[in-house]
Amino acid sequence: MSLGALLRMWRRRALLTQEQLAERAGLNVRTVRRLENDGLLQPRTTSVLALAKALELDGAERATLNAVARGHPTDRPTTAPADPSVTGPRPWTIPRQLPADVAAPGVRERELAIVEDHATMPELNEVVVFVNGMAGMGKTVLAVHAAHRLAPRFPDGQLFVDLHGHAQATAPVEPGAALARILRTMGVPAKHIPWHPDDRAALYRSVLAGRRLLIVLDDAADEHQLQPLLPATPGCQVIVTSRHRLTCPGDVRILSLDTLPLAEAITLFTRTAGCDRDTPPDVLAEIVRRCGLLPLAIRIAAACLQAHPAWNAHHLLDRLAADRLTELTAGRQSVTAAFDRSYERLPTDQQEAYRLLGSALHPAFDLDTATALLNTTTTQAIRLLDHLLNAHLLQEPAPGLYRLHDLIHAHASALWPPDGVRASLQVRCHTALLT
Template sequence: MSGDVLSPGAGLVSGDAWASSAESRPALGALLRGWRDRALLTQEQLAARAGLDVRTIRRLEADALLRRPRSKSVRLLAEALGLDAAEVSVLTHCASGPPPTPPRPRRLPAGSASGSAPTPPPTPWQPPTGSASGTPLTPPTPRQLPADVAGFVGREQELGVLGRLDRAETAVTAIDGMAGAGKTALALHAAHRLAPRFPDGDLFVDLHGFTCGKAPADPRDTLARVLGALGVHEESIPAHLDDRAALYRSVLAGRRMLIVLDNAADETQVRPLLPGTGGCLTLITSRRRLVGLDGARMVSLHVLPLADAIALFTGAAGAERVASAAMEALAELVRRCGLLPLAIRLAAARLRTHPAWTVPHLLARLEERQRLLGELRIGRHSVTAALDLSYRELDPAERRAYRLLGLHANAAIAHAANAHAGVVGAGVADAGVGVGGADIAVDSAAVLLGTSVPRASALLDRLLEVNLLREPVLGRYRFHALVRAHAAEMAVAQEPAVAQEPVITQEPTMAQEPEADRRAESPGRGRPYASAQTPSSFPLGSVKWNRRPPGNS
């Protein structure tokens, strides 16, 4: 450093001043503390790196040693702290003096041999300094956002919520929704809109909470990656998770950054990655409702409105491929996809990759209930694969509840549709392929699962928390039709004996819904169900067992 040494917490001090006299010699403890803070080490970490007892480090920093430190200890400390030649000279000079009496740290202005201002406490973190001049380097400005989603449609209400920032506080927004609802697409689209407000950059981290073939990201490893992107050298990153999280908050303090944490598993994975002070906006996506994040705004995604769903399909398939299709056919097709963005994009991809197909042909394929989920796939991407990831996160009791509730909701829909086919028309034979379906009451679920009402309620709440169920009306739970179909398929695959057992033995009780809800949530051929005989809401309380309820296996 060409004759000048960077005094921790102070300005540049002339090397001659350090050696001028014993009185001008700074306290060894203050020097060590400052260099240790600069290296982002705890006392324990410094002791381990130097091969010394942590009590020795504490006594050195407290100027409590009764004799001078040994030259070997000084050399080990210098190596552990990464000191340059000038700093090693200062450390050796200070350590060779008489054991200090009460420390009197002094802050010397640059070029001066004496001064009276006390040294302020060292700051926890400072940007790296140039090796020659000691001047702070400009912190990096990461720009990590992936490209915006092509053909993004709708979600204006949600985008409005995400755009309302409170600059006085750290803003955290958690976006939740079922698999395929478009959470990542929304977060990225919003982030690109908001990025100009954050001059210090943006971070994007895939936490792999629900990724096929990958375990959820460890927050400790994630922090190491993020700290590296923020300019912290690898050797300066602490080992312990809490220390890394504290350093991360220190580095972000005073910056205005946008942080996207995508595909989170749960609150525990996310919490260490949240900034500690104002100025940053954090957008989180997860299939779970992260209600354990104090102060976070919650944005829950549902299926698309019909008009937006048609626009998404048209954009994804190509306007030329749908130009000759009737609007009624397009509406029915996206209803068959459950108005779910992932399913709509997959159906559009199927049409685009089969030039001989037409919209009516694709619609006919989707109308076959037994092959519906099989049609909604392209390459490695499918609705089934997305729902499989959610299913695997459930414990055995929750999986069983998911299978049985889906299986018998499917049976209820089929029974109701067949019973009313003469009234409603042929289109109802596939009732419930849209969003609507049989409602599930807690007491009915308890009978179906062979358990108590409190236990059934807890299982329903768990499925609700991970967005495999929704609660459109207080105390009434409902599957999305594609989720229900998936649950029924899992039941057939894993409990074939139960799946083949006849269940419904009496006419279901009908519950009338508002017409607007029926039109949005029913998959009929572009028209609502007959108002007095709507099979889209069927309380499972009207189900009777032909023999016995399923076993508890």
């Protein structure tokens, strides 16, 4: 291997441009160019030393460089380039970061097919599938399951980045920090990661260019966090999950997860709880209905049954009739905690609107009722309702009609207001309904 080929290989490995290497080594950029083009065959010893230092060569690599620079070409590169035609840096490790696949067979198969079809249609330019939905709907489980199925199509690896949009006691990850972590994973030495977030994002896009990577960005908080993490070139597929309806630039396939159909909900429950075969179907149906057909709640209810060998399905059903939110807790998982994290992320005016809507006797209401409950103008009520819709704390089954999911209704009404205020709000709500 010639001196020029070696230097070029090491420079690319260090993710440096010719200008950056020249600056780092204290050399003129023309010297670096001439060296790489084998137009300067016997460089000064000081230049060779400076280059070795700037390129962070190890002992064996320095010996090779010295030998070649003294006119002894080598055919033993100390670090072989993976592909001589490569125009950018290669990762030193192929990331395989997907968490375990815990999806139950027979659950969310339709949604899985949508993600898979999307990712396997080469004529599509959309590189992003955006899975959104209420807390505990199964967004992460679906994204991870789909990613495992798609992994063989992405030979350059699979990244999984938890953006902690709604994590307990952890603020959402800063985009710059997420970029730094990904770059390190891709083999970029910490000292070569630029300080400025824009430069990090640019380096990230360079590293991804020409590669086939599958990237799962889980639990995104907002567009500001997400934007720099989206690749600019096709070839990479991204699956984003979020509790919010975010606006992603470019062509994006949006998949909003709803509650499970009854049959799938029962499948999920029985697979987890391992119910005996003679449990009446109507009892199973009632249990999953009381879980609001929400996967998180169903899994927790099933785990509770499993953890108490003395219980049977009837007993679980009775307990869920009494106080669902208190019952739906298993170990560190709880429906209330999951909803709390959505609520805590809201600005105060939306928090108040959420509590006020929770005070309605019925979980379904129209715009006039909502306006009366919120005690505001129609315009302001629409604005608040839109925010809650975007956060998946509210549903809109038909234009102008709103609905709180059963468990959300229970959660919101437990937060506030005290009984006296609640009564007056209910009067306000009923008056609105009558008029």
